[in-house]
Amino acid sequence: MFSLLRRPSSVLTVANMLAMGLGVISAAIQARILGPEGRGELATAIVPGTVMAMLLCLGLPDYFARRAAKDGSGRRAGKLALVLSSGIGCFAIWPYVLLVGLVARPESHAWWLLVLYACLTPVFIFGYCLVAISMGLSQWYYVALSKVLPQIVSVAGLIVMFFVGLTP
Numbered sequence: 001m002f003s004l005l006r007r008p009s010s011v012l013t014v015a016n017m018l019a020m021g022l023g024v025i026s027a028a029i030q031a032r033i034l035g036p037e038g039r040g041e042l043a044t045a046i047v048p049g050t051v052m053a054m055l056l057c058l059g060l061p062d063y064f065a066r067r068a069a070k071d072g073s074g075r076r077a078g079k080l081a082l083v084l085s086s087g088i089g090c091f092a093i094w095p096y097v098l099l100v101g102l103v104a105r106p107e108s109h110a111w112w113l114l115v116l117y118a119c120l121t122p123v124f125i126f127g128y129c130l131v132a133i134s135m136g137l138s139q140w141y142y143v144a145l146s147k148v149l150p151q152i153v154s155v156a157g158l159i160v161m162f163f164v165g166l167t168p
Contacts, residue, residue: 008138008140011140011141011144012140012143012144012147014144015143015144015145015147015148016147018147018148018151019147019148019151022148022151022152022154022155023151025155026151026154026155026158029155029158029159029162030042030158032162033158033161033162038109041104041108041109041110041113042109042110042113044103044104044110044114045104045109045110045111045113045114045117046113048099048103048114048117049113049114049117049118050117052096052099052117052118052121053117053121053124053125053128054128056088056089056092056121056125057125057128057129058088060081060084060085060125060128060129060132061128061129061131061132062132064077064080064081064129064132064133064136065132065133065135065136066136067133067136068132068133068134068135068136068137069136069137069138070136072137074133074134074136074137074139077129077133077136078129078130078133081126081129081130081133082126084125084129085122085123085125085126085129086122086126088121088122088125089121089122089123089125090122092121093118093119093121096118096121097115097118100114100115100118127146130146131143131146134146
């Protein structure tokens with residue numbers, strides 16, 4: 001059994017299965033926390049926020065995957081990815097915040113979530129680039145960890161919110 005986990009394809013398959021299972025768990029907890037009216041607001045925030053982060057990558061993950069594979073080192077690529085993702089995030093935050101006003105009512109939960117997405121855009125872009133660098137270097141355990149870790153953090157945070165009572 002453990003010899004199968006030495007293969008990158010097996011590691012990524014297990015990571016994907018675990019991430020999907022944790023996604024189902026987090027969806028159930030979110031539905032419980034938000035109730036019927038809150039789910040629409042959550043969808044109003046998550047869809048544009050996620051799409052904007054992917055669009056603002058501007059193809060950088062592909063570039064960094066190729067660069068890391070060619071150079072054989074992720075350190076220089078990681079530093080450049082940090083600089084570029086920070087620059088894109090700082091430049092794009094103002095139009096993004098203006099767009100937030102068109103998508104959601106000001107001061108609503110969806111509005112605050114979208115503002116949070118706008119502020120965290122550099123982190124998302126940098127994360128996408130780091131995963132691509134790991135792929136370029138064939139560091140499949142890091143790629144698998146990047147698929148599972150955000151789900152674990154989300155489920156843990158939602159469980160804390162549920163039990164502490166930090167719900168809308």
